[in-house]
Amino acid sequence: MKKIAIIDYSMCNLDSVSRAVDRCGGTPSITSEASGIRNADGIILPGVGAFAEAMTELESRDLIKPIKTQVLERHVPFLGICLGMQLMATKGYEGGVTSGLDLIRGEVVRLVPDSPQTRIPHVGWNEIIKIKASPLFQDVPDKANFYFVHSYHFKCDNEYIITTTQYCGGFVSTVGHENCFGVQFHPEKSLKTGLLLLRNFINIC
Amino acid sequence: MLKVRVIPTLLYKNFGLVKGERFNSWRRVGTALQSVNVYSIREVDELVFLDITATEEKRQPDFEIIDDLTDECFMPFTAGGGIRNIEDIHGLLRVGADKVAINSAAVVSPGLIRDAARRFGAQCVIVSIDFKKYRDDGYEVFINSGKTATGLTPLELAKEAEELGAGEILLTSIDRDGTMSGYELDCIRQVSEAISIPVIASGGAGCPQHFYEAITIGKASAVAAASVFHFTELTPLDVKHYLHQHDIPVRLPDTEPK
Numbered sequence: 001m002k003k004i005a006i007i008d009y010s011m012c013n014l015d016s017v018s019r020a021v022d023r024c025g026g027t028p029s030i031t032s033e034a035s036g037i038r039n040a041d042g043i044i045l046p047g048v049g050a051f052a053e054a055m056t057e058l059e060s061r062d063l064i065k066p067i068k069t070q071v072l073e074r075h076v077p078f079l080g081i082c083l084g085m086q087l088m089a090t091k092g093y094e095g096g097v098t099s100g101l102d103l104i105r106g107e108v109v110r111l112v113p114d115s116p117q118t119r120i121p122h123v124g125w126n127e128i129i130k131i132k133a134s135p136l137f138q139d140v141p142d143k144a145n146f147y148f149v150h151s152y153h154f155k156c157d158n159e160y161i162i163t164t165t166q167y168c169g170g171f172v173s174t175v176g177h178e179n180c181f182g183v184q185f186h187p188e189k190s191l192k193t194g195l196l197l198l199r200n201f202i203n204i205c
Numbered sequence: 206m207l208k209v210r211v212i213p214t215l216l217y218k219n220f221g222l223v224k225g226e227r228f229n230s231w232r233r234v235g236t237a238l239q240s241v242n243v244y245s246i247r248e249v250d251e252l253v254f255l256d257i258t259a260t261e262e263k264r265q266p267d268f269e270i271i272d273d274l275t276d277e278c279f280m281p282f283t284a285g286g287g288i289r290n291i292e293d294i295h296g297l298l299r300v301g302a303d304k305v306a307i308n309s310a311a312v313v314s315p316g317l318i319r320d321a322a323r324r325f326g327a328q329c330v331i332v333s334i335d336f337k338k339y340r341d342d343g344y345e346v347f348i349n350s351g352k353t354a355t356g357l358t359p360l361e362l363a364k365e366a367e368e369l370g371a372g373e374i375l376l377t378s379i380d381r382d383g384t385m386s387g388y389e390l391d392c393i394r395q396v397s398e399a400i401s402i403p404v405i406a407s408g409g410a411g412c413p414q415h416f417y418e419a420i421t422i423g424k425a426s427a428v429a430a431a432s433v434f435h436f437t438e439l440t441p442l443d444v445k446h447y448l449h450q451h452d453i454p455v456r457l458p459d460t461e462p463k
Contacts, residue, residue: 013303015272016282019279048298048303048328049325049326050323113401121402121403123210123373123403124207124209124251125207125208126208147280186281186303189279189280189281190279192248194279
């Protein structure tokens with residue numbers, strides 16, 4: 001069984017993610033220590049919360065360097081979920097300008113309403129539009145619905161875009177580069193479709 | 206396209222689920238876990254669970270129960286009742302809640318909304334507003350399970366909550382609660398039009414048309430209901446089929462992978 005480290009930096013819906021990984025056939029291991037990250041087959045960075053606070057929490061636990069080493073040098077598969085995806089960026093603009101993990105070049109900026117009826121945060125079920133094939137979306141149909149809840153989004157070069165979603169003029173809902181993946185939605189809260197995606201991730205690990 | 210959410214609300218009181226009328230005469234409707242499991246199997250969009258006597262009894266949220274309930278819950282789960290400080294919120298998120306609903310504390314200590322939004326993000330902070338119609342010309346917010354008048358209007362509280370960083374408003378009519386006579390559309394519309402965060406309409410749904418009205422007339426982003434799902438044959442999926450037939454975007458299971 002694949003051991004999946006779920007990083008605990010006190011900003012997460014940890015149990016939801018852990019249960020979903022368990023259901024998908026992985027062995028979840030909640031950890032807030034570098035050693036826990038080093039001996040895992042895959043790493044999930046979950047998260048709800050604010051960008052700046054989250055980076056401070058990761059820093060105070062000395063987790064930034066171990067994450068980068070495992071992901072960028074040892075090529076361990078990595079999945080960022082929601083805030084965890086946003087933290088993969090070079091920098092974020094929530095609560096001032098903050099440096100991110102810089103796993104995928106990009107910036108995290110606030111959603112801008114494209115009509116007076118558009119509400120922020122973007123909350124609810126919305127469709128993903130597949131832009132590029134990815135093992136993460138194997139057997140997931142185009143336009144499948146996932147659960148979103150966020151006010152910021154990841155802006156990056158086209159080469160890293162796996163899916164987009166229509167809201168506020170469209171935003172990047174999945175990023176990917178080599179062994180690094182980030183999803184803006186919550187697969188652990190997206191019923192069968194979400195569990196299928198997590199199973200795909202565990203299979204990559 | 207973003208879908209309109211149809212949300213069953215579970216009201217919890219003394220180890221069981223209850224459903225009352227106008228926030229009174231609570232009737233038991235089976236155990237909480239069974240209900241959560243049924244809604245999980247039915248793959249509803251989202252669940253809201255409110256521990257309605259926690260604040261009154263000066264209890265903390267029951268973290269163990271939330272932990273048990275979310276075990277088999279792979280959809281979004283909001284927990285409310287008894288939340289007084291940031292530790293309560295952290296505890297609920299930690300055991301598996303995705304969002305929290307703050308009701309009495311939003312009036313008593315509004316700073317909690319700001320602190321929670323800053324710490325955990327606006328998206329997980331729902332401010333739950335219970336209101337009654339006040340004479341003919343207005344509405345008033347009540348807290349402590351509808352027992353204490355506040356002198357605030359739902360509009361004032363909703364605007365303040367938005368400014369402090371709340372991510373959503375759950376707006377419940379006490380007069381309509383459990384009556385299945387339709388949502389309090391005027392108030393829902395007033396609030397929805399005045400703020401730019403999503404509003405979840407609650408209190409009074411009795412048939413699919415009521416949900417439709419909350420969205421089209423009330424301008425709500427999501428619709429919540431309890432009695433109609435407990436006491437009638439109607440399911441959240443039936444409601445979604447009706448909405449779909451009337452051109453409201455909803456998530457239907459036939460679009461999901463097998």
